[in-house]
Amino acid sequence: MIASDRRGLDSQVLLLNRFYMPMQVISARQAFTLLCRESAEVIDVDHGHFYNYSFENWQELSLLRAEENLVTNWIHSPRQIIEVPQVLRLIDYDQIPKTTVRFNRKNLYLRDNRQCQYCGKQLNFSQMSLDHIQPRSKGGATSWENIVCSCTKCNTKKGCRTPKEAHMQLLSKPAKPHPFHSLNLTPSNQNLEAWLPFLKHQLESA
16 A cells, blocks of 8 residues: 655656756656666755665665655655655656647647636636637638637637737737747746756746
């Protein structure tokens, strides 16, 4: 039987390639699978210093931290307690992260901050409509620069008109997003400090 605290196996873990470049965000479940397969190692950030741990060494460190009440996010079985890591590094994966973002509904949703670009309403993914700013009937392209997320109400109101014709205003000018946004990052306050050294370059260029 395995137990955890409130976050446990659903926690977010930042995954790096072999060169310490951020690849994606995975769940703790996926992280422990990679560790068990010896495909990755834990990167522990402590006061600006990085420490690399194999899964075996991480388990030993977790026990020591647990004895000192230093573990705040954990899973455990009757025989052991393991701290959920915040950063993982793939040992053999040396591919460079993609420098382009795929044009699809999910990435449009992320680019537009999950909200209607006309009224600002927060949208669930299933509620989202896609609107051509310059309508297709008037030669509008299906591109990053001509499509925005909208709610059904605003999309219906605008119809086959331009925003100017419909007397509607966009919250921001649409553009192709920076590759950083495809990571879909929503770090908590607790793991932000551990992630920041690896995300600093992406944040500055985003």
